Amino acid sequence: MRRRLTLLVAATTVLVLLAFLVPVALLVRQVAADRALSRATDVIQALVPLIGTSDNNQLQGAVDAQNLPVSVFPPGGARPIGEQSVATVAVRLSQRTNESLTVDTAAGTEIVVPVSGSTGTWVVRAVVPDAEQTRGVTRAWLVLAALGLALIAVGLLVADRMARTIVAPITNLSQVSHRLARAELTARADPAGPPEVREVAGALNHLAARILDLLREEREQVADLSHRLRTPLTALRLEAEALRDPDESSRLAAAADDIERAVTAVIQQARRRGSERPVTGCDATAVVTERVAFWAVLAEDTDREVRRDLPASPLPVAVPADDLAAALDAVLGNVFAHTPDGTAFTVSLAARPGGGAILTVADEGPGFAGAGVLERGASGGGSTGLGMDIARRAAEERGGSLSLGAAPGGGAVVRLELAV
Known part of the structure; x- marks a missing residue:
């Protein structure tokens, strides 16, 4: 029973933790991706004011200072500033439609932002690698897993303690019942545990006391009944002594003595039956x-x-x-x-x-x-x-x-x- 209660609490704790930790783990991953994309957007927004107001050297220095792969594509297919790369489909589409785009590629998430200038539409392109989007997620998941295991361990410990408070009194009741079955009628249960178990312990103690009273009454009745036989035995002995034939008188007196010893043994046995009889051969x-x-x-x-x-x-x-x-x-x-x-x-x-x-x-x-x-x-x-x-x-x-x-x-x- 103790193991079953512990397993029940463990299963319940695992289900609750799964219902809580799985959404949190997904949320952590989404927050990390959003944070990485937000930093890329901030980088792009920092470069936008420089387009059209700075020369290519200044723009090149600003692009090189960023910690993300960033490229600036001038209008007319000129050589890009920053990371040397070929204009992607998203870059060409953004130049034609003058719209910002976010596209998932094999290298990561590509963000393109068009900037209108006097000579045409410039496009700022930043690539956020997948590793950047999942940075810190593994460590966060490990922390969540450790937290979940710790909570399960605490739950099992608390469940085991609670189960022990229920099972220990029941085990005590079982031991007392076995002792009563072995005729140890002085055995009593300790009323402990939940109210229902305490009530059962009280009922078992009452039953043991009642059995002891009934056996005591039975022993006394057997002893009293056996004692009543002493009167006719005394009369039989007197009759034997009154016989004229000495042999017959001695034989009847010896028989009366044997019967008296048997009656005495019955009385002694009845009175000591409540306690453990000594093992004598x-x-x-x-x-x-x-x-x-x-x-x-x-x-x-x-x-x-x-x-x-x-x-x-x-x-x-x-x-x-x-x-x-x-x-x-x-x-x-x-x-x-x-x-x-x-x-x-x-x-x-x-x-x-x-x-x-x-x-x-x-x-x-x-x-x-x-x-x-x-x-x-x-x-x-x-x-x-x-x-x-x-x-x-x-x-x-x-x-x-x-x-x-x-x-x-x-x-x-x-x-x-x-x-x-």
């Missing part, structure tokens, strides 16, 4: 091992065989431990929710080429119902449709990916690539 081997051990207890209750293929060495990944645990819980939760009891599943973890890890969960169930499983809120099994989206976002937010497939013998395969 985890040991994928430790997290996956711990979560598979948790789900193995439930698998035993539902007669499911759990196959593990986990490495013995640590596998560092860029995904935080809470997010990785939530992603694996979502995938395994889908296995338990959408496959019949007794369906076996396999959890494998392997190193990823170039760093990171590949987490694969495969089951022997009916497989996925459709292609829209990864769409948030979409489910073919009557659930909320958020499980796969949670796993996908956990992987993609740190540079990984999630893909779905089918096992060779039937069933579903979920593959999570975790970046480092």
Whole structure:
């Protein structure tokens, strides 16, 4: 936009200068020609009084003193005084008609003036060369051209400054909008520039503030909703403690503790979502091992065989431990929710080429119902449709990916690539 405004001003300035300088240049040339012809006329008028009142020697001296080619042609075809030349057609015509003439010739502009004397008609002839008529014109044109270029340069400089005052605030608006798109909700535009741009900046700032308020309200609502779950969890823990079987009591208490930790993580995550989350990774081997051990207890209750293929060495990944645990819980939760009891599943973890890890969960169930499983809120099994989206976002937010497939013998395969 800045370049276009500058080009527009440059084109306008060039057109105005052409409309002004071209007539001036033509006028300068005409003035120079008129000045040269006027000097020649003055020279002729200075010689006219000498004809008939001075002898030929005096007339010859007066002609030689002029700085123009001047000739005086006596009547009767006598030898001319001054520059030796043959009488031209204009000279002979002037002698016959007794009229002054101005004729353009190859040598320049010829001026002839008849003078009546006692012996007949004398003719004074002066030739103004073309170089004399254009003397100083080239220099004047160069001055005009330099003036035009200087005016164009000044116009471009002023146009660039004016365009900058318009473009700079728009660039600032663009940068702020990109920052808002990257979830930097504290970014604000500087109201500057023309009134229209300032109004847009104010509207963008108002929109950013409104988005921040809405997100704050949403976070508080999520935190409040999660906090309400503490009451039934407390009741569940009391019920577990009241069981007579110590093993059952311990198992239910441990499950209640896991649910409380998950609720606490949701509350903390909701409250810190307004700021940039720290980039912290985890040991994928430790997290996956711990979560598979948790789900193995439930698998035993539902007669499911759990196959593990986990490495013995640590596998560092860029995904935080809470997010990785939530992603694996979502995938395994889908296995338990959408496959019949007794369906076996396999959890494998392997190193990823170039760093990171590949987490694969495969089951022997009916497989996925459709292609829209990864769409948030979409489910073919009557659930909320958020499980796969949670796993996908956990992987993609740190540079990984999630893909779905089918096992060779039937069933579903979920593959999570975790970046480092």
